[in-house]
Amino acid sequence: MAVNRMFRTCPSTGLLFHEPAEKLMKAHAVAAVVSLLVGGILALGVTLTRWQAVHLLSPDWFYLFLTAHGVDMLVLWIIFFEIAILYFASSTLLRCRLATPGLAWVGFWLMILGAIMNNYAIFSGTSSVMFTSYAPMGAHPAFYLGLILFAVGALIGCFVFLGTLVVAKAERTYNGSIPLVTFGAVTACIIAVFTIASGAIILIPTFLWSVGLVEHIDSLMYRTVWWGFGHSSQQINVAAHVSVWYAIAAIVFGAKPMSEKVSRGAFLLYILFLQLASAHHLLADPGLTSNWKIFNTSYAMYLAVLASMVHGLTVPGAIEVAQREKGYNRGLFEWLRKAPWGNPVFAGMFISLIGFGFLGGISGVMMGTEQLNLIIHNTIYVPGHFHATVVVGTTLAFMSLTYFLIPVLFRRKMLFPKLAQWQPYLFGLGMSAFALFMMGAGTLGVPRRHWDISFAGNAMPYEFPGAAWLMMALTALAGLAAVVGGAIYLLITVGSVFFAPRVDVPDFKHVRAAEGIAPAPAPVAAAIAAHHPNVGMAGFVAPGTLVLAMVFLISFILYYFVNWKYLSTVWPLS
Amino acid sequence: MTTETRVDPMNDLPPEEPVPVMQQLLDNPFLLLFLGVALPTVLYVIWGVMEIVNIPVAK
Amino acid sequence: MSAILPPEDRVWWKQPLDRVEGTWVVIALIWCLIMFFMMPYWHVFGKQNLANEAYRTTPEVYMKKAQDMVDKFTVRTETDQKIPVVAPPAGSDVYLVARLWSWWPILELEAGKSYRIHLMSMDWLHGFSLQPENINIQVHPGYDHVLTVQPTRAGTYSIICNEYCGINHHTMSSKLYVK
Numbered sequence: 001m002a003v004n005r006m007f008r009t010c011p012s013t014g015l016l017f018h019e020p021a022e023k024l025m026k027a028h029a030v031a032a033v034v035s036l037l038v039g040g041i042l043a044l045g046v047t048l049t050r051w052q053a054v055h056l057l058s059p060d061w062f063y064l065f066l067t068a069h070g071v072d073m074l075v076l077w078i079i080f081f082e083i084a085i086l087y088f089a090s091s092t093l094l095r096c097r098l099a100t101p102g103l104a105w106v107g108f109w110l111m112i113l114g115a116i117m118n119n120y121a122i123f124s125g126t127s128s129v130m131f132t133s134y135a136p137m138g139a140h141p142a143f144y145l146g147l148i149l150f151a152v153g154a155l156i157g158c159f160v161f162l163g164t165l166v167v168a169k170a171e172r173t174y175n176g177s178i179p180l181v182t183f184g185a186v187t188a189c190i191i192a193v194f195t196i197a198s199g200a201i202i203l204i205p206t207f208l209w210s211v212g213l214v215e216h217i218d219s220l221m222y223r224t225v226w227w228g229f230g231h232s233s234q235q236i237n238v239a240a241h242v243s244v245w246y247a248i249a250a251i252v253f254g255a256k257p258m259s260e261k262v263s264r265g266a267f268l269l270y271i272l273f274l275q276l277a278s279a280h281h282l283l284a285d286p287g288l289t290s291n292w293k294i295f296n297t298s299y300a301m302y303l304a305v306l307a308s309m310v311h312g313l314t315v316p317g318a319i320e321v322a323q324r325e326k327g328y329n330r331g332l333f334e335w336l337r338k339a340p341w342g343n344p345v346f347a348g349m350f351i352s353l354i355g356f357g358f359l360g361g362i363s364g365v366m367m368g369t370e371q372l373n374l375i376i377h378n379t380i381y382v383p384g385h386f387h388a389t390v391v392v393g394t395t396l397a398f399m400s401l402t403y404f405l406i407p408v409l410f411r412r413k414m415l416f417p418k419l420a421q422w423q424p425y426l427f428g429l430g431m432s433a434f435a436l437f438m439m440g441a442g443t444l445g446v447p448r449r450h451w452d453i454s455f456a457g458n459a460m461p462y463e464f465p466g467a468a469w470l471m472m473a474l475t476a477l478a479g480l481a482a483v484v485g486g487a488i489y490l491l492i493t494v495g496s497v498f499f500a501p502r503v504d505v506p507d508f509k510h511v512r513a514a515e516g517i518a519p520a521p522a523p524v525a526a527a528i529a530a531h532h533p534n535v536g537m538a539g540f541v542a543p544g545t546l547v548l549a550m551v552f553l554i555s556f557i558l559y560y561f562v563n564w565k566y567l568s569t570v571w572p573l574s
Numbered sequence: 575m576t577t578e579t580r581v582d583p584m585n586d587l588p589p590e591e592p593v594p595v596m597q598q599l600l601d602n603p604f605l606l607l608f609l610g611v612a613l614p615t616v617l618y619v620i621w622g623v624m625e626i627v628n629i630p631v632a633k
Numbered sequence: 634m635s636a637i638l639p640p641e642d643r644v645w646w647k648q649p650l651d652r653v654e655g656t657w658v659v660i661a662l663i664w665c666l667i668m669f670f671m672m673p674y675w676h677v678f679g680k681q682n683l684a685n686e687a688y689r690t691t692p693e694v695y696m697k698k699a700q701d702m703v704d705k706f707t708v709r710t711e712t713d714q715k716i717p718v719v720a721p722p723a724g725s726d727v728y729l730v731a732r733l734w735s736w737w738p739i740l741e742l743e744a745g746k747s748y749r750i751h752l753m754s755m756d757w758l759h760g761f762s763l764q765p766e767n768i769n770i771q772v773h774p775g776y777d778h779v780l781t782v783q784p785t786r787a788g789t790y791s792i793i794c795n796e797y798c799g800i801n802h803h804t805m806s807s808k809l810y811v812k
Contacts, residue, residue, distance in 0.1 A: 255636065
């Protein structure tokens with residue numbers, strides 16, 4: 001079989017793109033953005049319905065919208081984009097041909113087919129079962145089959161990624177170890193394999209149940225195994241967006257990881273323990289013992305939280321060191337003040353990092369504490385948390401990366417550059433406020449996935465306090481700001497990719513990589529290569545980052561014990 | 575592996591310096607894949623399912 | 634651009650730790666251990682814990698136990714649907730039935746006394762959400778979940794459903810009285 005070895009070099013970044021891989025990355029990115037568009041329109045309907053003063057949709061449409069919004073955002077948008085990242089991190093960063101592009105296309109079309117089938121089932125009105133589709137509430141068989149096909153396609157993408165690693169090693173396209181960003185992608189890929197395996201274990205029997213071939217699906221068994229899929233799929237995102245943070249720090253600042261050992265060690269903790277957090281969803285369920293709950297919900301003694309705290313330090317720490325070496329070495333925070341805040345690639349990435357840590361990370365640990373979960377379980381605090389992680393964290397990181405990829409991968413000039421400067425702020429801050437207000441409403445007991453908290457027409461309604469109604473209204477307003485931010489992203493991305501002038505590449509030519517010989521990695525500047533650069537204060541190379549980390553830790557500790565205090569006031573239970 | 579005989583122009587380390595075990599683990603995606611799937615499968619899925627199966631029947 | 638390039642050193646595992654990173658890893662690890670041990674600590678010294686008491690059963694068996702309790706301890710009925718209000722004695726087994734889309738019966742408890750409250754669904758998943766106390770527990774079909782609960786303050790509370798259970802999910806709410 002003839003192997004396509006055609007490469008092109010990006011003139012501005014020196015990145016080497018394998019042509020078949022490039023086409024695949026583009027296809028996956030476009031599919032991702034289309035999913036984001038659909039999911040965003042649905043988001044508008046959902047948020048305007050939960051704003052009780054507007055209450056836009058009828059209950060059947062609300063639950064339909066909410067189901068489709070969950071699937072299209074949490075699965076389609078993110079996994080399509082992640083497969084593109086896997087191909088970028090393997091083929092492009094390892095300067096290697098992509099293994100079996102034909103098979104990769106089979107995976108892509110399976111994902112498309114599954115996505116359409118699942119969405120068809122939802123929009124036909126027969127599958128308003130929420131993203132979680134808890135048995136024994138049943139959906140149309142096409143709902144489960146669509147998800148299964150999509151997952152098989154994604155699994156093929158994972159194996160193409162792993163195959164590319166093998167090819168790169170065999171053809172010696174790099175020396176020594178793979179780059180850190182590629183290692184992060186390996187982490188994401190491994191978690192994805194566990195995710196898809198769990199999904200298969202539960203969705204295949206549920207599909208068979210929906211067509212009448214299986215008698216009974218146990219609700220507790222379903223929830224336990226399903227969350228191995230549902231929660232782990234969001235852990236793929238964590239590994240992926242942390243890799244994107246490292247990549248953007250490297251691209252924008254030339255930042256070098258503070259130490260390979262610590263960053264890779266942290267990724268190893270993700271590989272080993274992150275998936276255990278699927279237990280977060282089962283803390284208020286009967287029958288599972290506290291031993292199982294405590295061990296799993298804490299990722300075996302919070303070792304994955306430790307890893308996130310490490311990444312949260314090393315990414316800005318690496319940026320700080322790089323900035324200080326450029327001369328922004330005065331005081332604690334000159335490096336941060338003089339950062340390129342007008343560059344959406346950096347601004348989005350930094351808001352993503354802060355929002356993910358302060359809002360998503362801290363709230364996640366609260367909900368994942370066995371006893372604290374009692375005052376949070378299934379309230380709107382939960383979507384508040386995961387909009388901070390998946391939207392502020394993952395989606396915004398992916399948006400930032402897109403601004404880098406438009407000229408580099410799509411070779412188009414970016415349209416509306418002024419608008420792009422504002423987009424991360426509008427979207428990131430709007431979404432952060434959205435998440436924060438939802439957490440506020442959740443603390444007051446407002447349930448998630450609920451059409452009408454006024455309980456109108458009910459014989460025994462519950463009257464939520466006025467503050468809860470206010471929080472829901474503020475949630476909707478912040479949500480509208482975020483939707484506008486998302487629309488601007490779509491306008492810029494779609495406009496640039498399809499309508500903007502091509503980036504002219506005068507010396508563009510196809511590079512034929514001779515078999516078995518790889519170009520050596522570009523030498524790194526001597527100043528950066530020195531391990532103890534002459535920067536920083538009081539013996540610390542990144543003192544500003546350490547101070548920020550301490551602010552984070554103190555907020556974390558205070559909020560943690562405030563919640564225990566609150567728990568201690570509710571009715572004793574045993 | 576293939577790196578043993580190769581003279582690496584990029585650094586001054588003697589090529590025969592052994593790679594530490596932890597680095598060898600981190601450089602091996604398939605070993606990591608095995609660990610990353612086996613560990614949660616045993617600790618989360620199998621342990622959890624065993625507990626559900628062992629819930630007593632009400633009298 | 635070195636996070637996107639292979640590490641420069643062939644052996645990078647032996648690079649010394651930077652002081653910023655070393656300090657932070659130690660502090661973060663200590664905090665992680667504190668958070669971990671808070672959970673067993675609260676099981677021993679705290680008052681709000683879910684017991685591990687649960688039984689596998691069927692809707693018929695569970696419903697019969699609930700009906701027996703209602704027959705014995707009903708004090709009055711409420712609303713047009715004549716929902717029984719049940720005042721079981723302290724320490725007894727109290728059965729709350731969750732079904733599409735109601736909680737049955739209405740409970741009337743005494744402050745400061747403890748009760749063995751059983752939760753189970755007759756059909757799909759439901760969510761027991763006691764407001765404004767904000768205690769939230771998942772309710773499964775086929776699993777009888779037993780909680781020993783001690784109401785602290787007198788008043789009228791609401792039980793709403795906070796697990797999506799179909800088109801009339803938002804109408805599933807009830808009362809709980811504490812005297």
